Amino acid sequence: MNGERPTVFVVDDDDSVRRGLERLLRLRGYRVESFASAEEFLQQEIKYQIVCLVLDVTLPGINGLEVQNFLLQQGILVPIIFLTGHGDIPTAVRAVKSGAISFLTKPCGEAELVSEIENAFAICRKELETRCEVTDIRHRYATLTERESEILSFVVSGKLNKQTASELGIVENTVKVHRRRVMRKMHAESLAELVKMTQKLNLYQQRPRV
């Protein structure tokens, strides 16, 4: 669905390792951008959708775990594959708990690395898909009239047509008409689907239920 060429960011302070990874991953057909330090990488704006970060844990200055924290705080979603020369368990646990895809010990094989990179891309694609879907739903939601979105909130909270009618002070048939129109505009085939859509939009979570 998305024809974008996947991009791997490599951050490693070891020149030879960096160069080797860059060359190998390019031969695998990825776009590769490499950086000798976390600072250099963080100055970069991530313009691509399908990306992953191959990150050395031990770096001069800001280290790998700190990069991960920084990205989390900034809400920048990049799947991270950690590389380390010495896989100590506490560090690995911390990294994975904070959402790292995996924690590989150097030297690691091409197959292992590429499989993790593909995992990362799959996550990106899935995320992207979800993001597209949400945009769609948001568009459809925007076409609803004020009354229709009001009716929608009653429907998804499980109210019967009769209850809705009495609360809004209208006749039940009018509610039914509105409801049909909401279903059509939102492209929902069932009530369950409609509920899912509102959940994806995160519509009624911040507000207290009526």
Next chain:
Amino acid sequence: MDAVIEESAEHFVGTNGQYRSFLDAAPLLMCVLDTQLRGVYFNQNWVSFTGHRQGDLLGDQWVSDIHPQDRDRCFAGMRKALKAGERFDSEFRLRRFDGEFCHMSISGAPQFSREGRLEHYISTITDVSARKVAEDALRHSELHRHAVFGSSVGHVAVIDCAGRIIGVNNNWLRFARQQSGRLRCVGCGVNYLEVCKCAMNDGDPNAEAAYHGIIAVLNGSVPEFIMEYRCPTPGEELWFEMVVHPLCRQEGGGIITHLNITKRYRAEVQAQTLLHELAHVSRVAVLGELTASVTHELSQPLMAIQTHAQAAKRVLAIKGAAQSEIEELVTDILADNSRAERILQQLRALLKKGRVGLKPLKVNNLIRNVADLLEDEATKRKVKVSLHLDPALPQVLGERIQLQQIVLNLMVNAFEAMRGVKTGGRELAIETAAVEGDRVSILVRDNGCGISSDKVDRVFEPFFTTKPDGLGMGLAICRSIVEVHGGRISVANNAEKGVTFRIVLPVLGKGNL
């Protein structure tokens, strides 16, 4: 008084008036004794020396002035001479008028009558007190000299200014007797310098050093000469210390002492072996703490090799791939391989137990090696390591591993000390410089927590530690290593923050070996 004596005295004086005035005029104590050794006449000097009157000396009375302890011995000798009609010489102590006993030498000449009959002895007495005192002093000093000389555990020889041996003690003789060949005869009369020269010509480097050392002491250009040397005796290997001192007299000369220091030497060797083992254990322990960093250091080139090789495989699979691309990959693989090898070599050297021995070393290189090995640890601990190495630094003589261990320990200590410093401010600087003309200094400066002033003097003591899980051996071992290398190590708090460790080592060829 015996009538006979009185008569004989009367007789002597009467018949020898001239003789008497001659006796009285002599500047000595003189007396005439008869054949029974009884006093017949005592001259004026005698009378005034003893403070008695003539009449109180005659006969056996004069004997009472002789010291009771000397009487028997003295008279035995005189009687023997008398029997044989010969002159006698003896010594005794004679009481002076003030009661003091003085050492006297008596000498009696027999006087015969015309018929050849022994008539009397004319005895002369000289005061030998002064001589006696001098003799006693001499005997005393001789005794003293003998006691010192003889009881010295060393082999002692005294030489004159030309190197000729003029005296040896028993130990010297005993040792010489145990030797074979030329050395067997090295005793009085032999020129020691010649002995050294012969050995020199046989290629004995110790003999050459000894030769020049002795000459330097003899001509006064050095106050003493000390040399330790190995002596391959037939039985066992012995170690000696040779000391040459000048002989304090006008004609010059010297005293040569060879002291057997084999026991001391063995103890030193044993202590060094222990230090060596301890140093190894502590080194391995430090490296153990650094496992994470060290493995990381090794994993980098391995990772690089892996990626290069896999890339090469991919390139080879492409039809018509450029030869140059493959070449580049293989070159990269080889470069990373030698990098891994270097790291392994350094590690192996540090983990090794055997002695490598003293070698000329470039201090800068060994500091760089350790800094490389700790690069990852420094990165992990966010410490900025800077090296300021004097490019013109002279070489030192030392054991590479041991000196590296010092740098390793000091660096790891500095890392620990900077734990509490906020990141971005942790700085470790190592500086080398040529100092004091013939020395090399290594400074290791951190800006960590420092050492409280009451502990700064104790950090080099064994089992002294400020770390909760420290053994307290690191710096003690550092100090021992530095001292074995003839150097010094010290520490001082910096004016602002942290401490500086200072190591000073002698330059190759000066003060070591």
